[in-house]
Amino acid sequence: MELREELYEYGKKAKEASLKLTVASTKEKNLALRKIAENLRKNIKDIEKENEKDIVAGKERGLSKAMLDRLLLTSDRIESMASGVEKIATLTDPVGEILTGWTTEDGIKIRKVRVPIGVIAMIYESRPNVTADASALALKSGNAIILRGGKEAINSNKIIAKIIKESLDEVGLPSDSINLVQTIDREAVKILTQMVDYIDVIIPRGGSGLIKAVTENAKVPVIYHDKGLCHTYVDEMADIEMAKKICFNAKVQRPGVCNAMETMLVNKNIAEEFLPQMAEEFKKAGVELRGCKQTKQILKDIKLAEEKDWDTEYLDLILSIKMVDSVDEAITHINKHGSKHSEAIVTKDYESANKFLNGIDASTVYVNASTRFTDGAMFGFGAEIGISTNKLHARGPVALAELTTYKYIVEGNGQIR
Known part of the structure; x- marks a missing residue:
């Protein structure tokens, strides 16, 4: 299967999954999150084994100590990852929150209500914990997510994504709610940024090179997470x-x-x-x-x-x-x-x-x-997808509320204009 065809297949599956997640109850989503945390803990040794492959490859490529630290998954860090997923299960579900409401002179009731964005594509570098954090936040906020991690963490990302998908299957939610792009081909980034029929927003998180590659090609709206100078x-x-x-x-x-x-x-x-x-x-x-x-x-x-x-x-x-x-x-x-x-x-x-x-x-x-x-957990948001340096639509730590949009629900009793 060609790369473009493969990614579009991910898009179709993610769109279908997102429609099911939109109507999933808070109880169902929280059950899935707790199952993900449980299975991350059960598979600590396997995660460490796959992560070691990435660490060895990183050393061979001459990655800096700081980059290797971002890449490393110890048992404590995996436990922290699992705890972060559990924390998200305890947070208030933003979906369905009434932001404001009023009644017009004609007696029509209008409510502004939070709803999921739909399908998110997350493009990120080096830190494999993002795979779990982003998946958990997307799930709780009712969104499907397509993940494209960096080549540095490909083995770590694959096993974490596999555990998450299996956990969703176990609790009866669509496993295609999360899909990890398996290739490290950079062409995948360009293709994802132009999949307007399937992806509602792109979130790149990484260095200036990544941000530039996404913003220069994107037809899909972007919430970018640029460097932290x-x-x-x-x-x-x-x-x-x-x-x-x-x-x-x-x-x-x-x-x-x-x-x-x-x-x-x-x-x-x-x-x-x-x-x-x-x-x-x-x-x-x-x-x-x-x-x-x-x-x-x-x-x-x-x-x-x-x-x-x-x-x-x-x-x-x-x-x-x-x-x-x-x-x-x-x-x-x-x-x-x-x-x-x-x-x-x-x-x-x-x-x-x-x-x-x-x-x-x-x-x-x-x-x-x-x-x-400046961190979602430190701000009391639970985990975060990253820190947005945008001014629209989200700014600062991007957590559950920032992964929603809104729609107007209008109720009448026969009014016409």
């Missing part, structure tokens, strides 16, 4: 100890994820005191620092940052540092170089905080907290 601005009115903890956490706690800090901006009036202390902490953690000329005058042994550094998502223990004159300069820099993901200010000054919150164009803006909190 996140900043933390340390204001002149910052609490030094708080700023050190926040910046260290944002960079070091897990550097290979999209909500990690990539550039630290420091007000010139606090730099002499703050930078040497912060640099010492980063040095202990093995962080490579790259600074602007003013920063290098204080931290003489660090690398001089190049212009491209301000636009680089390292996903590694590398950090760019730039000294700025004011909160206004920090805002200008972030809006120019940021990816509209997550940005933070550390300050005790209300006016600076308010100016930052209002002036930054990003999905999530923080005052005195780490950017690492």
